[in-house]
Amino acid sequence: MTTTIKDVANLAGVSVATVSRVINDRGYVHADTRKKVEDAVKALNFSPNEVARSLYTRKSKLIGLLLPDIANPYFPQLARGVEDGMQEQDFRLIFGNSDEDERKEQDYIQTFIQNNVMGVISSTNYPHSPIYENLKIPVVFLDRTSLDSPSVYADGREGGRLAAREIIKRGSCRITVMQGPSHIRPAQDRFEGAIEIIRDAGLDYRVIQTTSFSFNEAGLWAEELFSKHSDTDGVIASNDIAAMAVLHEALRIGRKVPDDVQIIGFDDIPMSSILSPGLSTIRQPAYEMGRKAAGLLIGLVEQAPIENKNIQLPVEFIERGTTRKVSTNG
Amino acid sequence: MTTTIKDVANLAGVSVATVSRVINDRGYVHADTRKKVEDAVKALNFSPNEVARSLYTRKSKLIGLLLPDIANPYFPQLARGVEDGMQEQDFRLIFGNSDEDERKEQDYIQTFIQNNVMGVISSTNYPHSPIYENLKIPVVFLDRTSLDSPSVYADGREGGRLAAREIIKRGSCRITVMQGPSHIRPAQDRFEGAIEIIRDAGLDYRVIQTTSFSFNEAGLWAEELFSKHSDTDGVIASNDIAAMAVLHEALRIGRKVPDDVQIIGFDDIPMSSILSPGLSTIRQPAYEMGRKAAGLLIGLVEQAPIENKNIQLPVEFIERGTTRKVSTNG
DNA sequence: CCTCTATGTGTAACCGGTTACAGATATTAA
DNA sequence: TTAATATCTGTAACCGGTTACACATAGAGG
Missing domain, CATH: 3.40.50.2300 (Response regulator)
Structure with a gap:
């Protein structure tokens, strides 16, 4: 069927051990022998069965x-x-x-x-x-x-701090922080970093808790955000998807971005730069x-x-x- | 080291063949024996080595x-x-x-x-x-x-036709078609479908040839598009990324979308619905x-x-x- | 010329499963 | 009761590689 090390050995007129030595470049092999084996490998287009290899060595690629x-x-x-x-x-x-x-x-x-x-x-x-x-x-x-x-x-926590510092520095003072799904650690880190800074700055903040990072629901949370906290002038979103949904909703209900509301995302997914306006965000490499x-x-x-x-x-x-x-x- | 079928056989007091029969549910096995084996499997938390299996059967998962x-x-x-x-x-x-x-x-x-x-x-x-x-x-x-x-x-070709029909129906008559990378078949199908309809409609069209679907270059082609064909009033993009770049550029240079320029993308990636304005596109499931x-x-x-x-x-x-x-x- | 080491190669066991086959026992049919 | 068949289980070969080990030969050093 498929060519095996045995076929190569036969064609080259050597044992399978020698073939193995050649293809793994291990142990002593005479130059002439090596040549014969290499020719046979080429002639038969042999490539070793990784499964057999793996079974013995307990290794793999x-x-x-x-x-x-x-x-x-x-x-x-x-x-x-x-x-x-x-x-x-x-x-x-x-x-x-x-x-x-x-x-x-x-x-x-x-x-x-x-x-x-x-x-x-x-x-x-x-x-x-x-x-x-x-x-x-x-x-x-x-x-x-x-x-x-x-x-x-x-550094998610620092990312959250960074987002908060930048949005505060730019004048938002009724900030809404979106808290990502509670079981996702990086989401919590960002959240905690953000509120740490906001609290330190003596500012009030609101929270929107979300339970997934899915596209479908992002829109709903964005709606909830502006209906519950319609006076908000800055949103720190849990990621760029959420941020895009917030941006979308903000524009839909006639808020000016960034004049009425500033938005900062998280991740810097490739899409973020192509939006209009482009999404300010905390970049993770x-x-x-x-x-x-x-x-x-x-x-x-x-x-x-x-x-x-x-x-x-x-x-x-x-x-x-x-x-x-x-x-x-x- | 890791538990093997032999360990299970020993614990259950049977041969490896019998264990194999039990775990593969093949051949005759006495109910009592099966029970003993199943207990041993559980006790040792055994799961078969797929590599060994695959070597003999030439199958895998x-x-x-x-x-x-x-x-x-x-x-x-x-x-x-x-x-x-x-x-x-x-x-x-x-x-x-x-x-x-x-x-x-x-x-x-x-x-x-x-x-x-x-x-x-x-x-x-x-x-x-x-x-x-x-x-x-x-x-x-x-x-x-x-x-x-x-x-x-x-059906990429039909997708191209659809895009052309819809954009024409909505009043574009100086259409620019983005031709995706020439070595990517689906891109060519779309392109051909689109120009087929535009030609049939007796309309003139321009072409922007692109050579990749990458984010970085998308922006450049969008710029090229509006600088070369500044009078265009409709763009059929090679995919949604390209379409987003075109939208971005159009807004940047002050065109009204869709009043001055209509844009249709291709793919309907999840992002498309979150843009502002939302991207009209040909959806592939x-x-x-x-x-x-x-x-x-x-x-x-x-x-x-x-x-x-x-x-x-x-x-x-x-x-x-x-x-x-x-x-x-x- | 002899010993010692370096070089070169083959035989066979092994990895952990599956399965052909044989042998033993139980069941059924006549 | 006996033959035929169904059920049950173990032994050993096999999948396709790798490698320990044995053996053979060549070259080096004294």
């Missing part, structure tokens, strides 16, 4: 990637970063959407292990779940913090985070000495059209 | 998914549809970005095979490449047509396409009788704020 929902526009960038980083080192991805559901995560981790993946990158809210604590292979938490485990994340996670995991897998297992990337305020210009003497 | 670029917002929906469809049948995905690069596709297909995937879903521009022609496992082309191979796609592809591939893998190997899904005009209301007598 696979790693597992678990994200909440690839259809949420923040995650594809992470995924792409991970993929590019892995691809360069010849690792492949088994990918799954967890929907932030511990049970689904469990199932995926299970099949990852069954397929001998060398490591896992996971955006989970349950880093301390036994699922992970009992894993015998390296895990990197991505976009989620766990100080005692390797992780790559942006998602692609870079994905790459860093890939690099960190590969390091762990290869037992390289790792200097820093907790990589925190900086967030950044991206000033666009939904915030006012700050006065020059400010 | 893996399929390969190849998309051009998950960071392009159209594809995550496809991916999610595929994933959900596969997940329900306990299949897992090995995922890769091809960047529309035949070489990269080649490499991925290679590693898919090395890992015994049962089938492949691919968005490729090269369905007739030897890569695919020589594959011995089922392939489903997704979002790309190949009449002689299983495929799931939307991406998530549904992904699911259908998953279903079709599973059917092929399981050699079920397939009624229709070429699933074409309908496109649909979604009327939002970047096109004018059609007059009621129209």
Whole structure:
């Protein structure tokens, strides 16, 4: 059927052990022999069965990637970063959407292990779940913090502070903060960072609690926001999707943005710059985070000495059209 | 180390063959024996090594998914549809970005095979490449047509026609059509469909040729469009990203949308409805396409009788704020 | 010329499952 | 009671690689 190492050995007139030595470049092989084997490999277009390999070595070129929902526009960038980083080192991805559901995560981790993946990158809210604590292979938490485990994340709390500082600096004083889903850690970090600053500034604030990051519901929360807090003059949204919905609703009901209401998002998804007005937001370097996670995991897998297992990337305020210009003497 | 079928056999006091029979529910097993084995499986929390299984059976629960670029917002929906469809049948995905690069596709297909995937879903521009022609496992082309191979796609040509009809019906007569990257088939289909109708209507048209679907360059083409064809009163964009860039640029240079310029996009990515004004577009049912592809591939893998190997899904005009209301007598 | 080490290659066990086959026992039919 | 058949279970080969080990030969050093 498909050509095996045995076929190569026969054609080259050597044993399978020798072929194995050649293709893995291990142990002693005479130059002439190596040539014969390489020719046979080419002639038969042989490439080794990774499954057989993996069975014996308990290794593979696979790693597992678990994200909440690839259809949420923040995650594809992470995924792409991970993929590019892995691809360069010849690792492949088994990918799954967890929907932030511990049970689904469990199932995926299970099949990852069954397929001998060398490591896992996971955006989970349950880093301390036994699922992970009992894993015998390296895990990197991505976009989620766990100080005692390797992780790559942006400074969400500082992001929240930054958003609050910038919006206050630009003159909003009846701020509404959207609090993202309570079980999603980064959402809470942002929220806490934001109210910390607002409180410190002695300002009042209102809260809109949301329960998902979905497109469909974003519109509803935006409506709720302006009906409950119609006097608000500044919105710190839980992410860019929510911010876009707020912007949409604000314009729909005739508010001027940014003159009547300022809006700051979170993530800086690619879309944000194309809006009109462009969305001011707190940028997370998602692609870079994905790459860093890939690099960190590969390091762990290869037992390289790792200097820093907790990589925190900086967030950044991206000033666009939904915030006012700050006065020059400010 | 990890518990194997041998451990289960020992604990249950039977042979590995019997354990295998129990976990695969195949052949004769005495009820009492089955109970003993099941208890042992539970006690040891055993789950079979899929790699070992796959080596002997040449089967697996893996399929390969190849998309051009998950960071392009159209594809995550496809991916999610595929994933959900596969997940329900306990299949897992090995995922890769091809960047529309035949070489990269080649490499991925290679590693898919090395890992015994049962089938492949691919968005490729090269369905007739030897890569695919020589594959011995089922392939489903997704979002790309190949009449002689299983495929799931939307009717791009009709989508182009639809866009042209709707924009003409609403009064544009100096239409600019954006022609997407020439090597991407669906982009060409749309383009051809659009100019077919415009020509039939006896109208003149201009063309802006683009070479990628990337966010960064979208803005440049939008600028080029209005500088070269400043009198245009209707734009049929190559996709929603391009359309958003055009909308952005139009507003920036002070055109009224839709009064001065109408814009129609393509895809209906989730963002489109959140814009202000909302983007009128030709909708492709991406998530549904992904699911259908998953279903079709599973059917092929399981050699079920397939009624229709070429699933074409309908496109649909979604009327939002970047096109004018059609007059009621129209 | 002899010993010691470096080089080169093959045999066979092993990874963890599945399954063909054989042998044993229980059940059924005549 | 006996033959035929159905049920139950274990032994061992197999999937396609990797590698420990044994053995053979060549080259180096004295």
